Amino acid sequence: MFLLIRNIFLGQNLFQLKDMIKEILYFILLFQIIIVQPSNAQRKDKIAKRNIYSNSKALDANQIQMYFNNKGVLDDQNGFAACYWKQIPGHSIIVYNHGIWIVGKINDTLHLGISEWNSNYSPGPIINGQAAMNTNPADSLKYRVYKINKADDSSNRDYAEWPIQWGAPATSGGLPLVLGDQTLFSVYNSADTSQMRWWFSSTPFLPTDFEIQQTAFARNGNVKDNKDIFANTVFLEWTIINKGNKQIDSAYIGFWTDIDFFNAWDNPAEVDTALQLGYCWYYDSTYYDFRPYTPPAVGYVLLYGPKVYSPVNTAIFKGKQLANFTNLSMTSFHAIRDDAEQNSLQCNVISLDQVWNVARGFDYAGNIIIDSSTNKPTKFPFAGDPITNTGYVNNTNTGGGAGFVFFSGPFNFTPSDTQWIMAALIPAEGNNRFESIKLMREKAAILRSLPYDTLAFGKNPIALNYIDSTNINIDSSTIIPVSFNLAQNYPNPFNAGTIIKYDVIIKSYVSLIVYDILGRKISELVKEEKEPGKYSVSFVGENLSSGIYFYQLKAGNYNSTKKMILLK
Numbered sequence: 277m278f279l280l281i282r283n284i285f286l287g288q289n290l291f292q293l294k295d296m297i298k299e300i301l302y303f304i305l306l307f308q309i310i311i312v313q314p315s316n317a318q319r320k321d322k323i324a325k326r327n328i329y330s331n332s333k334a335l336d337a338n339q340i341q342m343y344f345n346n347k348g349v350l351d352d353q354n355g356f357a358a359c360y361w362k363q364i365p366g367h368s369i370i371v372y373n374h375g376i377w378i379v380g381k382i383n384d385t386l387h388l389g390i391s392e393w394n395s396n397y398s399p400g401p402i403i404n405g406q407a408a409m410n411t412n413p414a415d416s417l418k419y420r421v422y423k424i425n426k427a428d429d430s431s432n433r434d435y436a437e438w439p440i441q442w443g444a445p446a447t448s449g450g451l452p453l454v455l456g457d458q459t460l461f462s463v464y465n466s467a468d469t470s471q472m473r474w475w476f477s478s479t480p481f482l483p484t485d486f487e488i489q490q491t492a493f494a495r496n497g498n499v500k501d502n503k504d505i506f507a508n509t510v511f512l513e514w515t516i517i518n519k520g521n522k523q524i525d526s527a528y529i530g531f532w533t534d535i536d537f538f539n540a541w542d543n544p545a546e547v548d549t550a551l552q553l554g555y556c557w558y559y560d561s562t563y564y565d566f567r568p569y570t571p572p573a574v575g576y577v578l579l580y581g582p583k584v585y586s587p588v589n590t591a592i593f594k595g596k597q598l599a600n601f602t603n604l605s606m607t608s609f610h611a612i613r614d615d616a617e618q619n620s621l622q623c624n625v626i627s628l629d630q631v632w633n634v635a636r637g638f639d640y641a642g643n644i645i646i647d648s649s650t651n652k653p654t655k656f657p658f659a660g661d662p663i664t665n666t667g668y669v670n671n672t673n674t675g676g677g678a679g680f681v682f683f684s685g686p687f688n689f690t691p692s693d694t695q696w697i698m699a700a701l702i703p704a705e706g707n708n709r710f711e712s713i714k715l716m717r718e719k720a721a722i723l724r725s726l727p728y729d730t731l732a733f734g735k736n737p738i739a740l741n742y743i744d745s746t747n748i749n750i751d752s753s754t755i756i757p758v759s760f761n762l763a764q765n766y767p768n769p770f771n772a773g774t775i776i777k778y779d780v781i782i783k784s785y786v787s788l789i790v791y792d793i794l795g796r797k798i799s800e801l802v803k804e805e806k807e808p809g810k811y812s813v814s815f816v817g818e819n820l821s822s823g824i825y826f827y828q829l830k831a832g833n834y835n836s837t838k839k840m841i842l843l844k
Contacts, residue, residue, distance in 0.1 A: 329346075329419070332345040333423045333460060345462075373393060376488060378486055380524035382525070399416065439461065445461070456495040456734075486520075488514055489515040501705065518693050523691065527685055529683065544672055548659070553578075554575060559709075571712065574704075577723055578698075579699060583601040596728075663710045718843075771843060776812065778831075798820070
């Protein structure tokens with residue numbers, strides 16, 4: 277209701293009427309659930325705990341303003357939409373809520389930790405085997421959301437009290453570490469099941485002992501996607517620790533989101549498995565004809581999934597390389613539509629069994645899903661291409677709660693074990709609804725091609741325990757590499773020029789050629805014999821159009837091709 281009144285006073289136009297109606301209905305539902313229900317002492321205590329201990333801060337370094345609270349969901353402190361995109365004038369809401377799910381079995385019994393709308397985690401860490409709010413409620417202010425920026429010092433209370441002891445990122449010298457240009461940190465847990473869980477009200481919640489350390493960060497910027505994608509990106513990291521004394525078998529980590537933009541009834545969910553990207557797009561071709569801007573596509577890309585043991589492989593764990601492990605990819609996807617006619621492939625999951633089914637790649641009732649375009653079983657419904665209208669495309673009405681949940685697993689979660697995952701929110705707006713999808717996919721491809729240090733620290737890291745190799749002069753004639761190698765170009769994406777580095781271990785004839793996406797030769801950068809050593813060459817795409825290009829290195833028996841993206 278607050279948002280409705282505010283929009284009216286701000287002069288929002290009538291084309292937002294359907295969105296406002298949705299907000300009114302949601303308010304009425306929330307009012308009925310929280311206020312109209314019989315008010316016994318236990319419910320009053322729950323509401324009091326929510327009001328007193330809830331804390332929220334906004335990540336607002338760039339064009340995205342995203343409100344995080346200390347209970348694992350998004351919250352602008354008014355109970356309404358909590359993520360806005362300044363690139364879209366007027367109606368800038370893009371995400372209503374999101375959260376982490378963890379499901380698995382303890383002694384063959386399902387257990388679940390979940391944040392979804394009013395299903396919350398408990399603020400603070402797990403202390404002496406209990407939720408912090410039950411052990412040390414007097415310290416509730418310490419369980420807040422912490423926010424720091426580059427160049428902050430102890431005059432910022434959050435910087436001075438930065439909770440390194442609870443997993444907040446720090447330098448090797450023990451100082452607060454700012455990822456990007458602004459970092460938010462909070463810690464919450466699943467040990468207290470007394471939090472309001474009205475969406476799962478018919479399901480008894482069994483206690484689990486997960487502690488979740490959440491880090492969100494962003495880079496400064498206020499330009500459009502084709503200028504700097506980092507000005508329109510929010511990075512999210514979750515460190516999940518099993519602080520109980522029991523193993524969780526066949527565990528899955530899920531990420532759930534309620535994405536709303538323009539008319540929330542027209543945001544069907546789709547998945548791109550190659551890019552590890554779940555997103556919502558705008559399928560109504562007529563609704564926005566009267567608007568001065570086009571609808572975006574809004575998605576979350578999974579950058580690093582949970583780790584599992586895998587000899588000879590290397591995983592990324594908390595930004596560092598971890599030998600003999602690998603990062604799991606997305607393993608299932610479930611679209612959500614509410615306030616509309618439901619079906620088994622697009623519905624709210626409201627029980628432990630239903631969560632368990634969709635986590636394993638079935639529909640909510642546990643049935644195998646058949647891809648309508650191939651007639652074959654799939655764990656990824658709606659993995660088609662809306663741009664070409666091919667494959668398993670989701671182009672149906674979604675209701676007011678459009679979104680999805682994707683999972684990664686299974687793995688066994690032993691006591692004291694730690695998992696870490698990383699994702700990014702990447703909205704995109706093109707000249708039409710399909711170009712918005714195209715730009716979003718390109719952003720996902722770029723982010724997945726970049727190493728963690730580039731995502732977190734860019735060209736000029738301030739952390740003492742990170743080194744930016746682009747600022748170090750190396751005499752390549754004194755270094756003999758141990759293997760042939762073709763590095764990812766830097767920067768990538770690039771505007772006009774970029775650097776390509778490669779290693780030669782024995783005297784060899786070297787060919788380095790750039791091709792366009794159709795395989796046509798664009799430029800021959802190297803075509804000569806090279807002595808052993810480390811080399812770099814620049815490539816300038818000044819006269820080329822924006823898009824994806826490939827560069828191929830051949831040296832002796834070595835042959836490697838990589839992708840680079842030119843954005844102008």
